[in-house]
Amino acid sequence: MSETNATPLFSMDDPAFVERILKARARRLAASRDQQAQVQQGETMLCFRIAGERYALALDSLVEVATLGAVTPVPGQPRELLGVTNLRGEIRPVLNLHQMLGLAEPAEGVRPFAVYLRGPGRAIGLRVDEMRRIRTIDPQSLTYPAQSGNGLPQRFIRGIGPDTLIILDPTQILAQDVLRDRRADYRIRQ
Numbered sequence: 001m002s003e004t005n006a007t008p009l010f011s012m013d014d015p016a017f018v019e020r021i022l023k024a025r026a027r028r029l030a031a032s033r034d035q036q037a038q039v040q041q042g043e044t045m046l047c048f049r050i051a052g053e054r055y056a057l058a059l060d061s062l063v064e065v066a067t068l069g070a071v072t073p074v075p076g077q078p079r080e081l082l083g084v085t086n087l088r089g090e091i092r093p094v095l096n097l098h099q100m101l102g103l104a105e106p107a108e109g110v111r112p113f114a115v116y117l118r119g120p121g122r123a124i125g126l127r128v129d130e131m132r133r134i135r136t137i138d139p140q141s142l143t144y145p146a147q148s149g150n151g152l153p154q155r156f157i158r159g160i161g162p163d164t165l166i167i168l169d170p171t172q173i174l175a176q177d178v179l180r181d182r183r184a185d186y187r188i189r190q
Helices: 015-030 033-039 170-174 182-189
Strands: 043-050 053-058 062-067 081-087 090-095 113-118 123-128 130-137 157-160 166-168
Touching: 043 113, 043 123, 053 130, 081 113, 081 123, 113 170, 123 170
Parallel strands: 053 166, 090 123
Antiparallel strands: 043 053, 043 130, 062 113, 081 090, 113 123, 157 166
16 A cells, blocks of 8 residues: 555554553663664654655654644744644644645645644644654665755755655754744843
8 A cells, every 4th residue: 555545554542552652662661771772773753744745753852742723823923833722731832834845735624733842941833734653764874955856945854765754854943933032032132
């Protein structure tokens, strides 16, 4: 079955998926240091889809993944900021990766997810269309953006896997001007 027509491999609401993740974590924590060194030949990534394209982020840069609830637009902000959402009583900004990467907006009725990056002081959400799987990527197998002509904004791309999996750079995503607290700039100028 081609991945384009495949259903998501897991759902955050799926107890079996949660159990597999917890068991994998327990095995990793219980492994000896020699076994851990052998396992860490690559980097563990969370794979997802945005506008039909396959993307990934390193697991160590993520805080959590959740179904994206209601998003409130913030007046006067660039389109890269989708808005803010309330996640368990915390207000978190959500970036629009479709806009940042120059991709088509998702169709109405698509149940989006939010992948929360570990940001300075707070988690920053990224809207994604579909969750796929967790896999290990060998950094040696990546092609770097300067070496490929994929047409995407190069600054957000850390590398491209041999199977055209696009690895996003969380540092560049978090460096967006829209995430800066402009009130701090105003206080400094006075």
